[in-house]
Amino acid sequence: MSYLSELNPKQIEAVKAVEGPVMVVAGPGSGKTRVLTYRIAHLIQIGVPAYRILALTFTNKAASEMKERIVKIVGEKSRQLWMGTFHSVFARILRVECELLGFGRNFTIYDTADSLGLIKNIMNSLGVPQQQYNPQAIRSRISGAKNQMIGPTEYAAQALDLFAEKTGRVYAEYDRRLRQHNAMDFDDLLLKPIELFQRHKKTLEKYRDLFRFVLIDEYQDTNRTQYVLIKTIAEKYRNICVVGDDAQSIYAFRGADIRNILDFQNDYSDLKTIRLEQNYRSTKTILAAADHLIKHNQDQISKSLWTENPEGETITLLSCDDDRDEGNRIVARVFDESRRLKIDLKDFAIMYRTNAQSRSLEDALRKNSIPYIIVGGIEFYQRKEVKDALAYLRIVVNPQDGESFLRIANYPVRGLGAASLERLQAFAAERNLSLLSAAGKANEIDGLSQRAKVSFLQLFDFFTKYEKLKREISLTELSRSMIEETGMLALLKDEATAESLERWQNVQELLSALSEFAAQRDDATLEAFLQDVSLVSAVDNLDPNRNAVTLMTLHSAKGLEYPVVFITGLEEGLLPLYNSSLDRKEIEEERRLFYVGITRAMTKLYLSTARMRFRYGETAYQSPSRFLEEIPDELTDELVVRTKRLFKTRADERSGKFAFDRGASEFSPKAAAFHSDPEPDYESDIDALELLKIGKLVEHSDFGQGKIIGLSGEGDSMKAVVDFDSVGRKNLMLKYARLKVL
Numbered sequence: 001m002s003y004l005s006e007l008n009p010k011q012i013e014a015v016k017a018v019e020g021p022v023m024v025v026a027g028p029g030s031g032k033t034r035v036l037t038y039r040i041a042h043l044i045q046i047g048v049p050a051y052r053i054l055a056l057t058f059t060n061k062a063a064s065e066m067k068e069r070i071v072k073i074v075g076e077k078s079r080q081l082w083m084g085t086f087h088s089v090f091a092r093i094l095r096v097e098c099e100l101l102g103f104g105r106n107f108t109i110y111d112t113a114d115s116l117g118l119i120k121n122i123m124n125s126l127g128v129p130q131q132q133y134n135p136q137a138i139r140s141r142i143s144g145a146k147n148q149m150i151g152p153t154e155y156a157a158q159a160l161d162l163f164a165e166k167t168g169r170v171y172a173e174y175d176r177r178l179r180q181h182n183a184m185d186f187d188d189l190l191l192k193p194i195e196l197f198q199r200h201k202k203t204l205e206k207y208r209d210l211f212r213f214v215l216i217d218e219y220q221d222t223n224r225t226q227y228v229l230i231k232t233i234a235e236k237y238r239n240i241c242v243v244g245d246d247a248q249s250i251y252a253f254r255g256a257d258i259r260n261i262l263d264f265q266n267d268y269s270d271l272k273t274i275r276l277e278q279n280y281r282s283t284k285t286i287l288a289a290a291d292h293l294i295k296h297n298q299d300q301i302s303k304s305l306w307t308e309n310p311e312g313e314t315i316t317l318l319s320c321d322d323d324r325d326e327g328n329r330i331v332a333r334v335f336d337e338s339r340r341l342k343i344d345l346k347d348f349a350i351m352y353r354t355n356a357q358s359r360s361l362e363d364a365l366r367k368n369s370i371p372y373i374i375v376g377g378i379e380f381y382q383r384k385e386v387k388d389a390l391a392y393l394r395i396v397v398n399p400q401d402g403e404s405f406l407r408i409a410n411y412p413v414r415g416l417g418a419a420s421l422e423r424l425q426a427f428a429a430e431r432n433l434s435l436l437s438a439a440g441k442a443n444e445i446d447g448l449s450q451r452a453k454v455s456f457l458q459l460f461d462f463f464t465k466y467e468k469l470k471r472e473i474s475l476t477e478l479s480r481s482m483i484e485e486t487g488m489l490a491l492l493k494d495e496a497t498a499e500s501l502e503r504w505q506n507v508q509e510l511l512s513a514l515s516e517f518a519a520q521r522d523d524a525t526l527e528a529f530l531q532d533v534s535l536v537s538a539v540d541n542l543d544p545n546r547n548a549v550t551l552m553t554l555h556s557a558k559g560l561e562y563p564v565v566f567i568t569g570l571e572e573g574l575l576p577l578y579n580s581s582l583d584r585k586e587i588e589e590e591r592r593l594f595y596v597g598i599t600r601a602m603t604k605l606y607l608s609t610a611r612m613r614f615r616y617g618e619t620a621y622q623s624p625s626r627f628l629e630e631i632p633d634e635l636t637d638e639l640v641v642r643t644k645r646l647f648k649t650r651a652d653e654r655s656g657k658f659a660f661d662r663g664a665s666e667f668s669p670k671a672a673a674f675h676s677d678p679e680p681d682y683e684s685d686i687d688a689l690e691l692l693k694i695g696k697l698v699e700h701s702d703f704g705q706g707k708i709i710g711l712s713g714e715g716d717s718m719k720a721v722v723d724f725d726s727v728g729r730k731n732l733m734l735k736y737a738r739l740k741v742l
Contacts, residue, residue, distance in 0.1 A: 029281025283312020
C-alpha cells in the first residue's frame with residue numbers, strides 16, 4: 001500500500017473508509033480524481049473482486065484515465081472493473097437485459113440530433129407546425145419529463161397549456177416510434193434500467209448482489225433518474241461512496257439536482273462526511289477569489305478552501321469597448337503571457353457563457369495566426385458525412401432503425417424523393433413493417449414510379465447482403481467495403497472542392513477509427529463501436545497535446561485546468577444570464593458556473609467586460625456583472641476596483657439603485673455604460689424602460705402570458721426577449737408587440 005504515501009491525511013481517510021455510506025466533499029483542485037482512483041485500487045488490494053465494484057464517472061475520458069492508473073497500481077486483475085459514465089454502464093446492462101423490456105439487443109442509441117430529427121418527422125406527420133412550436137423546445141421538454149420519470153400518458157394528463165398539449169401528443173408518438181425502431185435515446189439509457197428493476201425483481205437482485213461497492217464521481221451533477229438508479233442498486237449492501245462538490249453543480253438545465261448532494265445525509269443517517277479542502281492547483285489569490293465568491297450562495301455545504309501554493313498575481317480585468325476589442329485585447333495578452341511565463345499556447349483557455357461569444361474571439365485569433373480548438377464545437381461524429389456513413393452501419397446492426405434509413409435512403413441520390421418516401425412510410429405503417437422491410441416489398445406499393453421501386457429494392461438487397469457478410473468478414477473489411485459500395489466516397493472525391501475533400505477525409509478517418517477499434521479490442525463488434533461512438537462527449541475528444549489555445553463554454557470547463565484562463569463577458573445578461581436575474585436558485589447556479597471558471601486557473605486569471613455587444617441584431621449596452629463586486633478589492637488590480645466604483649457611482653446617480661447589491665432582481669439599461677464615453681439616448685415615444693423591465697410579467701394578444709428575460713436596442717428599435725408559457729421564447733420589437741404589463 002505504498003501508494004497511500006502520496007496522499008494527505010484527509011485523502012487517506014477518504015480512501016480507507018470503505019464500508020458504509022461515505023460522502024467526500026472535494027473542493028476544486030483537491031485531488032478528487034486521485035482519491036477516487038486510489039480508493040478503487042485499495043478495495044481491490046484488500047480483496048474485493050474488481051467485478052464487484054461499480055464506479056460511475058462524468059466522462060468516458062475520465063473513466064479511461066482512471067482505469068489505466070488503477071491497472072498500474074494493482075495490475076491486470078482490475079480490468080474486470082465496472083467503470084464508465086452512467087450512460088455507458090447502463091447501456092452495457094441493457095444490452096444483456098433489454099429483451100425483458102421488449103427490445104432487441106441490437107437496439108440503436110439515438111443521440112440528440114437523431115432524437116430531434118425523429119421529433120421533426122413526428123411533428124410533420126401529426127400536423128404540428130414547426131414555425132409555431134419549436135422542435136428543439138419540444139425535445140427539451142420531453143427530455144425533462146423523462147429525467148423526472150414522467151411518461152407520455154402522465155405528461156399529457158398534466159398539460160396546462162397548448163404547448164404542453166402538443167408536446168404530449170409528440171411525446172406519445174415519439175415513445176412509440178422509438179420502440180418501433182428498436183431504438184433508445186440518451187434518457188432511455190437511464191429510464192429503462194429503472195423500469196427493468198421495477199418490473200423484474202430477480203434481475204434487480206442479480207445486480208444488487210453483483211455490485212457490492214458503488215462509487216459515484218461528480219455526484220452534484222446527478223439527476224432524478226441517476227439518483228433513483230443508485231439508491232436502488234446500493235440499497236442492499238449500502239457500501240456507497242459519492243464524491244463531489246456542491247459548489248460545482250452547474251447542470252440544472254440538463255436536469256441535475258443539487259439537492260441530491262445537499263440532502264444526501266437524509267438518505268443515510270450513518271453517513272460519514274470527509275472534506276477535501278486543500279487545493280493543489282491555484283495560487284492563493286485565485287483560490288481566495290473563488291472562496292469569497294461562492295460564500296454568497298445560501299445553498300451549500302460549508303467548506304474552507306486553502307492552499308500552500310504561492311500568493312500569486314492579482315486578478316486582471318480587461319475593460320473593453322466592444323466584443324471585437326475584447327478579442328484583440330485577449331490575443332495581445334496571450335502573446336505577452338506566453339513570452340513572460342515561457343508557456344505554450346495549449347496552456348491558455350478562453351471561456352465564455354454562450355457559444356455565440358466565440359465568434360469575435362475566433363476572428364481575433366485567426367487574424368493573428370494563433371491556432372485554437374473549440375471544445376463543444378461541431379464534433380467529429382456530428383459532422384454530416386460522418387453521420388451519413390454511421391447511418392449505413394447502424395442499419396446493418398439494427399434493420400428496424402427507421403431514422404437512419406430515412407437519412408440515407410436518397411444519399412447518394414438514387415431518385416427517391418419526398419413523395420416516394422411518404423408512400424413507403426404509409427405502406428410500412430399499414431403493414432406494421434420496418435422501412436427496410438417495406439423497401440423489400442416495393443413492388444406492392446401503389447403509386448411508386450418504376451425507378452423508385454428499383455431503388456428501394458436495391459437498397460433492401462444492399463443491406464441484406466451486408467447483414468449476412470457481418471457474420472463472415474472482419475469489422476474492418478465490412479465497414480470499408482460497405483462505405484465504398486454506397487458511392488459516397490467516390491461522390492465526395494469527384495466534387496473535388498476543398499470542402500468535399502475535407503469531408504472525404506472525415507469519412508476515411510471514421511474508417512480508420514473502426515480499424516483502430518478492431519485492433520485494440522478482442523471483443524470488437526460493429527455494435528460495440530456504434531455504442532461507443534454514440535456516447536462520446538465533447539471533452540472526450542479534447543487533445544491535450546495539441547499546441548493551440550482552447551476555447552470553451554464554462555459548462556465544458558469542468559475537470560480541466562490551465563496556467564492562464566480568460567473568463568469573458570462578465571456582464572449582466574451574459575454572466576449571469578438574463579433568465580437568471582430574478583430567481584435566487586438560478587443566480588446561485590450562475591455564480592457556481594463562474595466559480596468553476598475561476599478555479600480552472602492555476603497561475604493567472606483574466607476577466608473581461610465589454611461596454612457594447614452586438615446582440616439580437618442590435619447594439620446592446622452592457623452592465624458589469626454583479627459577480628465582480630463579490631471579489632474583494634485586494635485580490636484584483638486597480639482597474640477592477642475603479643470599474644466597480646465608477647459603475648456604483650453612475651448607478652446611484654441615475655437609478656437610485658446599485659445594481660451590484662446582492663439580491664437585486666433587476667438592473668437598469670440606463671446604468672449600462674461604465675466608460676467615460678457619452679451614453680446613448682434610450683428615450684422613445686413610450687418610456688419602455690419604465691414599463692418593461694427584466695422579470696416583468698406581460699401579456700401578448702397571440703402568445704398569451706410570459707415573462708421578460710431580456711432587453712436590447714434603443715428607442716423605436718428596442719427589443720424584448722419574452723419567455724411565453726405557450727410557445728417558449730420570442731424576440732419582439734416593442735414598438736409593434738403591444739405588450740400589456742401585468
